[in-house]
Amino acid sequence: MEHYDVKQEVTDRYSLRGRVFHRLREDILNGKYAEHEELKEMTIGEEMGVSRTPVREAFRQLELEGLIQIIPNKGAYVTGITQKDVKDIYMIRSLLEGLCARWATEHITPEQMEEMEENVYLAEFHAQKGHWEQLAQLDNRFHDILYEACDSKMLEHQLKDFHQYVLRVRKKTLSQENRGNQSNEEHRRIMEAIRDRNPELAEELAHQHMINAYENMVRNGLNEAYDRPEESREDQGETSKTI
Amino acid sequence: MEHYDVKQEVTDRYSLRGRVFHRLREDILNGKYAEHEELKEMTIGEEMGVSRTPVREAFRQLELEGLIQIIPNKGAYVTGITQKDVKDIYMIRSLLEGLCARWATEHITPEQMEEMEENVYLAEFHAQKGHWEQLAQLDNRFHDILYEACDSKMLEHQLKDFHQYVLRVRKKTLSQENRGNQSNEEHRRIMEAIRDRNPELAEELAHQHMINAYENMVRNGLNEAYDRPEESREDQGETSKTI
DNA sequence: GCTCGTATGATTGTATACAATGATACGAGC
DNA sequence: GCTCGTATCATTGTATACAATCATACGAGC
Numbered sequence A, B: 001m002e003h004y005d006v007k008q009e010v011t012d013r014y015s016l017r018g019r020v021f022h023r024l025r026e027d028i029l030n031g032k033y034a035e036h037e038e039l040k041e042m043t044i045g046e047e048m049g050v051s052r053t054p055v056r057e058a059f060r061q062l063e064l065e066g067l068i069q070i071i072p073n074k075g076a077y078v079t080g081i082t083q084k085d086v087k088d089i090y091m092i093r094s095l096l097e098g099l100c101a102r103w104a105t106e107h108i109t110p111e112q113m114e115e116m117e118e119n120v121y122l123a124e125f126h127a128q129k130g131h132w133e134q135l136a137q138l139d140n141r142f143h144d145i146l147y148e149a150c151d152s153k154m155l156e157h158q159l160k161d162f163h164q165y166v167l168r169v170r171k172k173t174l175s176q177e178n179r180g181n182q183s184n185e186e187h188r189r190i191m192e193a194i195r196d197r198n199p200e201l202a203e204e205l206a207h208q209h210m211i212n213a214y215e216n217m218v219r220n221g222l223n224e225a226y227d228r229p230e231e232s233r234e235d236q237g238e239t240s241k242t243i
Numbered sequence C: 001g002c003t004c005g006t007a008t009g010a011t012t013g014t015a016t017a018c019a020a021t022g023a024t025a026c027g028a029g030c
Numbered sequence D: 001g002c003t004c005g006t007a008t009c010a011t012t013g014t015a016t017a018c019a020a021t022c023a024t025a026c027g028a029g030c
Helices: A002-014 A016-029 A041-048 A052-064 A083-107 A110-129 A132-149 A153-170 A177-195 A199-226 B002-014 B016-029 B041-048 B052-064 B083-107 B110-129 B132-149 B153-170 B177-195 B199-226
Strands: A068-071 A075-078 B068-071 B075-078
Touching: A016 A041, A016 A052, A016 A153, A041 A052, A052 A068, A052 A075, A052 B052, A083 A132, A083 A153, A083 A177, A083 A199, A083 B083, A083 B153, A110 A132, A110 A177, A132 A153, A132 A177, A153 B083, A177 A199, B016 B041, B016 B052, B016 B153, B041 B052, B052 B068, B052 B075, B083 B132, B083 B153, B083 B177, B083 B199, B110 B132, B110 B177, B132 B153, B132 B177, B177 B199
Parallel strands: none
Antiparallel strands: A068 A075, B068 B075
């Protein structure tokens, strides 16, 4: 589905719908709107200086991305993500990132390999310096490189979608120094496995990398950041709370 | 993303956009439109007796589903699916169906278990009788039950999307008697693994089931059904032909 | 006081009008 | 004859007008 990425870059700059779509998505992912908050076509349109038409089209797309829920003749509401959703996404991603790393081992180009190595070294530098912002950037970029290197439009599309999706809850996780270092180390081992043309190892490492990222998030970020204080915090089987 | 399914059922009956969206999707998946064929808003609108507005909104959704590609200020074109795309989807699905079967083992309800057993027995009956149409229905339903039983909205959504997507190329594969029987047998073993609460086995069987389905499709259906006769048929590394 | 029906307003659903863009054909210039 | 520019047309992008639907408030009836 390369159209997807191409479209995003092209459309968004030149069409109102694209701008509305991306700005709304950013806003939702950044938490500007509360869960279950109603988005009114006219209000959004006024805020962005456009009519309802592009807003409506953006809404339809956001709905398909799962970011809002549209109830016919009623309204559009920011979707709630439960802890279980996040967990499920990470489990799904852990499998797909593994597959992606395996395929990347077989299809990565020298340029991509180069950038990946550079990414890892740069990340180690910034980690030592405590530059958390750059570190987050590099972390995102590392995964994007991996996605592109797997040479599969379908898988790349899926993983980028998931990646975007979890940014909504991941924001601050990486600013934990420990995880930053550990994450780097894991990236480095994945990179080396790919460089050494070891698909099995790359798959296993990428797989485990996701699981570690999730477990770290649960330990450090997720609960504190999103739970209501009055609710219990023990590990429920359900984890169905909206975050 | 439960909104997705709920919306589909509610919206589609009551809104023009929903009807246009679903009918177009069906038409594309059923091959009514050729690859890269241009879809004009006005033409589609006239065909379905609606104005351009709902058509446009449906287009935006179809684009996000990867079924059409919209080039700004130019037009909407039916997306090409390459053999490699199909292969990638099956590889991705093989992992996710495995995960789904594992989770289903842990979360399936008695009612779902009941329906799944019934499905398997019915399928065996229809296979003996040579009722290929019902068999295909039951095959689809088996997987839907599995998706619902895993008790994960996210995974269910993903797998249903993929399932829909590959229907576009799968149409006639199951009408091979052998595969029909083999597929049934695999369903039965998956069902039994779930019934016996053996997640590892269920995962492995579902995983392998997808791989088998793909390999069978390659052997029997894919090439004959879609390749141009003048093109070579050997197993190219690329499999990048548009089908 | 409570319930139900109706009226009113707000919001979305759809159609259409207008603007902007891209494709094509034709003709002038070389 | 070929190339390039321009005019025209088809198509999409956007805005707005109107219709349909839903929520709310108010009042009649019990």
